[in-house]
Amino acid sequence: MNKEYNYIEKYHQIIHESMEGINKHAIEESVDSVIEFVRLTDHDKSELIDFHDTTKLIGGESYKYDVFDKAHEALCLEQWDISSIGSGAICGFVTDAMKHTDNLVNRQFGVPQFLSLLKNAEKQNRQRYEESLYSVYFGEDEEMAFKKAVDCFGGKYPLIAFLFFIKDRERFLPTSPDSFDSIFESMGLGYKMSARCSWSNYCEFIAIITYAQEYLTKSGVCSHEVSLLDAHSAIWLQHYPEYMAWHNETKDINTPMRPKKKIRKADGTISYQCGRCDYSFRQSDRCPECGQLVKK
Numbered sequence: 001m002n003k004e005y006n007y008i009e010k011y012h013q014i015i016h017e018s019m020e021g022i023n024k025h026a027i028e029e030s031v032d033s034v035i036e037f038v039r040l041t042d043h044d045k046s047e048l049i050d051f052h053d054t055t056k057l058i059g060g061e062s063y064k065y066d067v068f069d070k071a072h073e074a075l076c077l078e079q080w081d082i083s084s085i086g087s088g089a090i091c092g093f094v095t096d097a098m099k100h101t102d103n104l105v106n107r108q109f110g111v112p113q114f115l116s117l118l119k120n121a122e123k124q125n126r127q128r129y130e131e132s133l134y135s136v137y138f139g140e141d142e143e144m145a146f147k148k149a150v151d152c153f154g155g156k157y158p159l160i161a162f163l164f165f166i167k168d169r170e171r172f173l174p175t176s177p178d179s180f181d182s183i184f185e186s187m188g189l190g191y192k193m194s195a196r197c198s199w200s201n202y203c204e205f206i207a208i209i210t211y212a213q214e215y216l217t218k219s220g221v222c223s224h225e226v227s228l229l230d231a232h233s234a235i236w237l238q239h240y241p242e243y244m245a246w247h248n249e250t251k252d253i254n255t256p257m258r259p260k261k262k263i264r265k266a267d268g269t270i271s272y273q274c275g276r277c278d279y280s281f282r283q284s285d286r287c288p289e290c291g292q293l294v295k296k
C-alpha cells in the first residue's frame with residue numbers, strides 16, 4: 001500500500017464514521033429547501049442548477065474555486081523539499097498563498113497575526129512552523145498535522161481550515177465557525193464549530209457537507225457534477241439574507257399563508273387547499289395536516 005493511498009483511505013474512513021452520527025434527514029430537508037429557493041429566485045423551474053454560473057445568485061459562491069486555484073498555485077508545492085525545513089522558504093510560500101484568501105479567512109484579524117508569526121519567527125520557531133506546515137501538505141498523518149498546526153498557530157479555525165482547503169479542495173473546506181454554527185442550528189443539527197477547532201470536529205463538518213454533496217448528486221438537480229465545494233455553497237446559501245427572508249416567510253407555519261384555493265360549497269361552507277402541503281380542509285385557522293396558519 002503506497003503512502004498516498006494510506007492517508008486518503010484513512011480520511012475516507014473517518015468521514016464515513018463521522019457521517020453515521022449526523023442527522024441526514026435534516027440535511028436533506030435543508031438541501032431541498034435551498035434548491036426550492038434557487039429555482040424560485042435564480043433558475044427556471046425545470047432548469048438544472050449551475051453552481052458556477054456567476055450571473056446567478058448561487059454562482060456568487062464560485063469565487064471559492066478561484067481562491068483555491070490562486071492560493072494552491074502560490075504554494076508551489078512541487079518546490080517543497082524536506083531539507084528546506086527551517087530555511088524560511090516554506091514560510092515564504094505559505095505567506096504568498098495567504099495573499100489569496102479573499103474573505104475565507106478574516107483579513108482583519110486572522111491573516112495578519114499568522115503572517116507576522118511566519119515573518120518574525122526566530123530560528124527555533126521557524127523550524128517548528130515549517131515542520132508543521134510541511135506535515136500539513138506532505139505528512140502521512142493528517143490528524144497529527146492538524147493538531148500540530150493548532151499547537152503552532154493557535155486554534156483559529158478559519159485559518160487552519162484554509163491551510164487544509166488549499167491543499168486539496170476535493171477533501172477539505174474553508175469554514176467560518178460562527179456563521180456555520182447559526183446555519184447548523186437553524187438546520188436542527190446540534191453540531192457546533194466555534195471554539196472547537198480539532199480534527200474530529202473538522203471531519204464532522206466535512207461529513208455533513210459530504211452528505212449534502214451525495215444528496216445533491218442523488219437528486220439530479222445540477223447541470224454538472226456536484227463537488228464538495230458546491231455542496232458547501234448550497235449549505236452556506238442558508239446564511240444569505242435573501243434566503244433567510246424567503247425561508248422565514250414561507251417556511252414558518254406561524255406566518256399566515258394564503259390558501260392555494262378557496263372553494264365555496266353549495267351548502268355555504270368554505271373549503272381551503274393548504275398553500276404549504278396542498279391538503280384540503282374545511283375553513284379553519286390552521287391546516288390540520290401541517291399546522292400552517294391560514295391567511296384569511
Ligand SMILES: [Zn+2]
Binds near residue numbers: 279290
Ligand atoms: Zn398544510
